Amino acid sequence: MKSFRNKLIEILPQSSEEQRKAMAIEMMRSQCLPSQFKDLLLCEKTGRRFSWMISNLAQLNPEYLVRDLPTLWEIAEKVEGFDFKSSFTNYWRYCGVPSSQETIAINYLMEVLEKNKHTTTIQSRALRVMQKVILQHPDLSQELVAILIANYPLYERGMQQRVGKFLKHKKSELLQFALFIFLF
Incomplete structure (x- = not known):
């Protein structure tokens, strides 16, 4: 683990996407969890890129990362x-929300x-995750x-489009439900 840590410290500050993916694969092979390297998240030099590497890990093997999400939070x-x-x-988009984190995540x-106060990308991801959460809740x-309706005017155009699609789908669901109740 020590040599892997040293490798991360050396590579992360200037790492490319390809290098981070390779390091994520190596992390899984080494049976290490990202939380074991919390000092890299807390370090200004490596923190952001280490978080990107964790995203690579989520894409490559969601089941591997999901067990570490509560500790990472x-x-x-x-x-x-x-x-x-x-x-x-x-x-959460890739791994799903662990049951132990549902309240925090919601x-x-x-x-x-x-x-x-977040970018459209972050807001869009949050909406995607919430769409999955409301299936269970x-x-x-x-x-x-x-x-979404209250904040619609404040969202940037891309987020407004995403919210519009979601609300249109929700409206369709509500109309189908109302029709079902009316007919029966």
Whole structure:
């Protein structure tokens, strides 16, 4: 593990996407979890690129990363210099939300959609994850719709289009449900 850590310290500061993918593969082969290298997240020189490498890990093997997400969230509270928490919109997108993190994830994702302080990319990922969450928790659907409608004018054009598609789909679902009830 020590030699792998040294390799990460050496490569990460100037790493390319290809190098980070290779390091993610090596991390899995070494049976290491990202949280074992929390010092790299806390380091200004390596933190952001290490978070990108974790995204590579999420894409390559979601099942491998999902078990480490709760620990990484705890570390996110301590990370300074960049918004590591926003990376979770990507991690949850690929890995799903672990049941132990559902409450935290729902609160964070709703906050991302409600407060217009994140990029369109982060907001879009948050909406994608929430779409999956409301399949398991339909009771959150109305709250999500209310947040999206209230913030629609504040979103950038790309996010407005994404929200528009989501709301159109929701409207269709509600009409089908109402028709079903009316007919029976």
